């Protein structure tokens with residue numbers, strides 16, 4: 053299988069490493085799209101054992117280069133701008149695409165463009181659960197009627213630096229948990245775009261961006277990045293609590309997100325989908 057990757061950061065490197073392990077999905081060829089001008093540096097930075105694990109690893113620095121390579125499946129591991137700039141064209145070219153920067157879909161116009169592009173190209177837009185779980189059951193429950201879903205995202209105060217939480221809390225000195233945002237998944241995604249992925253994933257799978265309630269919490273005692281939600285439907289009430297550990301390459305990304313992309317690749321390439 054020929055896999056395309058957009059981005060050469062923490063998730064992309066973790067996916068490459070995972071694909072080189074015994075028992076991994078069978079991927080022989082890889083094309084990686086990096087930022088313009090970074091192809092040579094990215095090629096040099098590839099560890100020799102990773103290069104040796106695949107028949108071919110090619111690096112391109114434009115969307116045209118990625119399209120010309122004709123990968124069978126692409127995984128976006130780069131950021132919201134990359135979703136906007138590259139994914140519609142990939143889908144229109146008929147290439148199934150896994151999107152990890154799911155917060156991008158809180159932009160309703162982009163969401164519709166991606167869906168239209170997938171229909172036009174006969175391709176699939178694949179949204180892995182990433183850092184959260186329980187997506188299967190809330191998405192199934194939605195078939196039976198309305199869902200009421202409330203999500204709470206709790207992180208250590210340092211994880212909220214560089215966000216509007218800084219204007220509401222003394223992140224460096226706070227000594228107890230504080231909720232600094234309560235609102236819809238739409239507003240949470242717009243105001244906290246770097247933390248939008250989980251709220252957006254839950255909204256897309258369940259009740260939608262306006263009907264999904266979000267609380268964001270800074271807690272000095274948080275044991276990791278904690279995602280909790282309760283979904284109430286006529287036929288079931290679901291409560292999920294996940295405590296995520298950071299990945300080695302980027303403390304803001306949970307290790308399970310890398311595994312979630314690998315799982316999506318396995319489901320697309322293997323005989324069993326689970």
Ligand SMILES: NC(=O)c1ccc[n+]([C@@H]2O[C@H](COP(=O)([O-])OP(=O)(O)OC[C@H]3O[C@@H](n4cnc5c(N)ncnc54)[C@H](O)[C@@H]3O)[C@@H](O)[C@H]2O)c1
Nearest residue numbers: 059060061062063086087129130131134153182183249305
């Ligand atoms: N769905 C989830 O639950 C979830 C969880 C964690 C992270 N994420 C998202 O995954 C994305 C990547 O995370 P990461 O930890 O690998 O980040 P990272 O910063 O380590 O890596 C991102 C890489 O993408 C590259 N890049 C950026 N824009 C690009 C573009 N237009 N074209 C090609 N390359 C580009 C950067 O140079 C960098 O190498 C982020 O958008 C993050 O929000 C999603």
